[in-house]
Amino acid sequence: MTPIEPCGVLTPDVNKPLRADARRNRARVLEAAEAVFAAEGVGASTEAVAKRAGVGIGTVFRHFPTKEALLQAVLVERLRALAGHARVAARDEDAGRALFGFLEHVVAQSAAKNAFADALAGAGIDVAGAVGEVRDELYEAVDALVLRARAAGAVRADVGAAEVFGVLVGASHAALWASDETRATVIGVILDGLLPGRPGKMR
Structure with missing residues (x-):
């Protein structure tokens, strides 16, 4: 069983380094889980993941003793991929385009990320x-x-990472409730609040 800390966090066994073949199997399972959960939702079975990965169910549970452990691993990989996306975006010479393009990418993925978080x-x-x-x-x-983006004058001077994450939460929830016809406009209105020239903080 995967150890569970008092707070309920699933923690991996870091004392057992994986062999090369085991690392490959783990990566295959994670890749399959990402595809299966994306297609069928987080309620999809671990058997479906094993079939997609081309491994036995025992291999899945060897790396992820519970379905929750598998969901957690996929969520972590999703967040790690977003961090990588942000680092790549930072190479864009247009700092404003880099930031807002990244934010739109995050909002587009928010429904799936929230489903993993809610299941956990x-x-x-x-x-x-x-x-x-x-x-x-x-x-x-x-x-x-x-x-x-702030140094380039592309966002408000009073905006930092904390404010941006708050805006992302709002935009992500709005994206869930907006219709297909209005979603892009609704998200645009919310993200436009980060632009310079907008009113300052509420007093």
């Missing part, structure tokens, strides 16, 4: 603790994007 929370797992390390990695990457 429903199982009694401390989601914030479960993704703590990669969350910090993502925060640093986004902070770098925001600082570049």
Whole structure:
């Protein structure tokens, strides 16, 4: 069984380094899980994941003793990929385009990410603790994007990473409720609030 800390965070056994073949199998399972959960939702079975990966169900459970452990691993990989996306975006010479393009990308993926987080929370797992390390990695990457955009005058001077994450939460929820016809406009209105020339902080 995967050890569970008192806060309910699933923690990997870091004392057992994986052999090369085991690493490949783990990567295959994660890749398959990403595809299966994206197509069928987080309610999809681990058997479906094993079939997609071309491995036995025992291999899945050897790396991820519970379905929640598998969901957590996929969520962590999603957040790690977002951090990587932010770092690549930071190479764009147009700092404003880099930031807003990244934010639109995050909102587009938010429904799937929230589904993983909700499933873990429903199982009694401390989601914030479960993704703590990669969350910090993502925060640093986004902070770098925001600082570049602010220095270029592409966002309000009173905006930092914390404010941007708050806006992302609002935009992500709005995206869930907006219709297909209005979603792009609704998200655009919300993200436009980050642009310079907008009213300052409420007093």
